[in-house]
Amino acid sequence: DTEVTQTPKHLVMGMTNKKSLKCEQHMGHRAMYWYKQKAKKPPELMFVYSYEKLSINESVPSRFSPECPNSSLLNLHLHALQPEDSALYLCASSQRTGNTEAFFGQGTRLTVV
C-alpha cells in the first residue's frame, strides 16, 4: 500500500471561513509534507513534519496552520484566505526526511471566493 489519502478532493471557501484539509497515510512513514501547486506550475514546498514535529516552514503566511496530531495524520488549517491562495494542495509522505521515496496524494483543489 503506497497510498496517501487527502480529503476533501474539492473545497470552495469564502475569505472569512475556517476550513481544514486532511491527509492520511498508513505506510508507517515519519515524514509528511504539504505542497502548493498553482496551475501550470510545479509544486512548491510549504511545510515538512518529521516525527510529528514541524521541521521546515517555507515562510508560509500564518493564515495556513499545519498540524500533525499523530504519525499517520497531517492537517492544514485554513483561515482568512485570499483568492490568490486558490490552488491544488498536495500532501506527501516518506519513510523519513532525507533521500527516500516520497508518495503524493491526489490533492485538494481549493477555491477561495
Added chain:
Amino acid sequence: GEDVEQSLFLSVREGDSSVINCTYTDSSSTYLYWYKQEPGAGLQLLTYIFSNMDMKQDQRLTVLLNKKDKHLSLRIADTQTGDSAIYFCAVYSSASKIIFGSGTRLSIRP
C-alpha cells in the same frame, strides 16, 4: 539554491519512444525522481534512481543518470495515448526538500 530544469513541451508519435531530459545543480542529491501528473490529478511516483546508479529500467521506463553532467533522463518506450501528461523531474536536496522542475508536457500524435 537548488535548481532543476526541464524543457516545457515534447510531442511524439504514438508507438515511438519519448525522452524527457532534466538537469539539476545540487551535486549532493542522492535520490532523483520522476513523477507523472495527469490533468486535475495528484502526482504519481513513476520511478526513482539513486545517485550511485547509472541506469534503472522498469518495464517501459528507462532512467539514465549522468552524475558528472548532473543530467537525468526518462525514456518511455512504445509511447501510448495514456502516457499524455506532465512529467516532473525532482531531486531530494541537501536541505531535506524535494525540489521540482517546471514539468514537461508530453503530447502524443496519432
